[in-house]
Amino acid sequence: MVARALLGQRLVRVFEGARLSGLICEVEAYRGADDRASHAYRRTPRSAIMYGPPGHAYVYFIYGMVFCLNAVTEAAEHPGAVLIRAIVPQEGLPLMRGRRPGISDRRLTDGPGKLCQALGVTQALNGVDLTTSAELFIEAAAAVPDAEIVATPRVGVRGDEAARLRPWRFVWQPGIGAAIFPAAETRHAPVRYPLNNLG
Numbered sequence: 001m002v003a004r005a006l007l008g009q010r011l012v013r014v015f016e017g018a019r020l021s022g023l024i025c026e027v028e029a030y031r032g033a034d035d036r037a038s039h040a041y042r043r044t045p046r047s048a049i050m051y052g053p054p055g056h057a058y059v060y061f062i063y064g065m066v067f068c069l070n071a072v073t074e075a076a077e078h079p080g081a082v083l084i085r086a087i088v089p090q091e092g093l094p095l096m097r098g099r100r101p102g103i104s105d106r107r108l109t110d111g112p113g114k115l116c117q118a119l120g121v122t123q124a125l126n127g128v129d130l131t132t133s134a135e136l137f138i139e140a141a142a143a144v145p146d147a148e149i150v151a152t153p154r155v156g157v158r159g160d161e162a163a164r165l166r167p168w169r170f171v172w173q174p175g176i177g178a179a180i181f182p183a184a185e186t187r188h189a190p191v192r193y194p195l196n197n198l199g
Contacts, residue, residue: 002073002195003029003082004151007172008144009193011087012137013119020095020119022087022109023141025175028154029168030070032079036159037166040079049127052076055195057136059116059126066113069121071130071138071195085155086110088175089118105179131192138193144172 004027012021030038032050039047039060049058050072058070058081074080087109089096096108096118109115116122121136130137151167158164175181 001029001168001170002080003027003168004149004170005143006071006082006084006138006193007149007170007175008141010090010139010141011084011115011119012139013092013121014135015095015120018092018095020089020092021139022089022091022115022119023172023175023181024084024086024138025088025172025178026084026086026110027170028083028085029170030081030083031074035163035166037154037157037163038079038081040081041159043079047079050079050081052078055129055131057125057128057130057133059121059123061123062113067116067122068112069116069125073195083112084115085112085169086176087115088178088181090181093180106177110176130195138195140191140193148173 006024006027009024010021011024032040035041040050053076054073056072058072059067062068070081070083072081089109099118100108109118125136128136150171150173152169153165153167154169
């Protein structure tokens, strides 16, 4: 499942020439007509982007106050996306702290709305191609061993029992609760994660 594979990969936001990044440590998978918890359960203008092509960002506003970032992962007309729920900061900590003043490093990006606020992800980035964009993208990093991944039901989902119980939330245990992971490997030539070529 693509959601599991995204754990440990590096989410990067470039803003006003500055690079902000973090390793993805918590995600949730969402599908289409067979998933009542998904925005794509019924196709709407908002969820149309989830119907592909893969590799694009799906950004939406929630609770009237925060944005959430998803990566579209399935082939065209087969809706599916991965909600990025948390990252461990690597680069751009001063800027992240400035966007979330008074918050400890451990709490800067430990939720979907929090990471969007810290990285400056807004509706303006909805639809960008994560494989080619210079503003928002995912870089390949070390794969996470299965032994370090925990699968649980998704957080706060609505719908039928099947939707509520599906174990489609994936957590990279060493990442949860970590304040900062070293970013030394970012000095090497970055490689984009192949979101649009996973078949």
